Amino acid sequence: MAGHLAARCPAVPVLHDRRMPGSRANIDHIAIAPSGVLVIDTKRLKGRVEVRKPFFGEQRLLVAGRDKTKLVEGLHRQVDAVRRGLALIEQDVPVSGCFCFVNPEGQAGGSGIRLRCTPTVDGFELYHPRRLSKRLNRDGPVGRGQIEVLTEALLELFPAA
Numbered sequence: 033m034a035g036h037l038a039a040r041c042p043a044v045p046v047l048h049d050r051r052m053p054g055s056r057a058n059i060d061h062i063a064i065a066p067s068g069v070l071v072i073d074t075k076r077l078k079g080r081v082e083v084r085k086p087f088f089g090e091q092r093l094l095v096a097g098r099d100k101t102k103l104v105e106g107l108h109r110q111v112d113a114v115r116r117g118l119a120l121i122e123q124d125v126p127v128s129g130c131f132c133f134v135n136p137e138g139q140a141g142g143s144g145i146r147l148r149c150t151p152t153v154d155g156f157e158l159y160h161p162r163r164l165s166k167r168l169n170r171d172g173p174v175g176r177g178q179i180e181v182l183t184e185a186l187l188e189l190f191p192a193a
Contacts, residue, residue: 033061033074033134033161040165041065045183050190052113058193059110064182067172068126071114072164073107076134083153093153095133104154107131117189123182125174130157132164 034048047062061072079096086092093100111129118125131153151158159167174182 033132036161037061037063037165037168041168044168045179047186047190049193051193052110052190057106059190062114062186062190063168064179064186065168065170065172066174066179067170068128068174069114069118069182070168071107071111071127071129072132073103073110073129074132074134075103081133081158083151083158091153103131104156107156118185121185123185125178125182130159130164132159132161134161
């Protein structure tokens with residue numbers, strides 16, 4: 033994933049495999065893009081990825097028919113940690129999270145994520161690598177100078193795992 037992002041988004045700084053403060057957990061990727069800071073949770077899981085929205089109850093994230101909704105809770109914790117960290121340095125910047133499902137080797141069918149629209153679960157978008165690259169390359173309110181300041185701050189706040 034790191035190689036893909038470096039090749040497809042050369043102007044977007046991406047921090048890979050960062051430690052979460054006060055936890056043994058890690059953050060797969062933090063991208064500092066013109067559209068804001070994006071926390072990316074990369075998953076290499078076999079099977080069709082889908083979001084089920086029951087009439088009553090909460091959305092569920094399913095992979096190969098198995099309930100993987102707990103992944104959403106983990107991404108919420110990661111995004112909250114990045115927001116809290118940036119609040120310390122008083123940077124007003126959009127912070128969001130997403131999942132990127134990487135097609136496992138030998139799986140011809142891929143993740144089954146639709147190509148034309150981006151599904152979401154609990155506000156987090158579900159991407160495949162090419163669509164994520166397009167998202168990171170979009171224009172936005174964050175200027176080049178602010179991207180550099182944010183990158184330096186995030187490097188300090190979230191050391192390598």
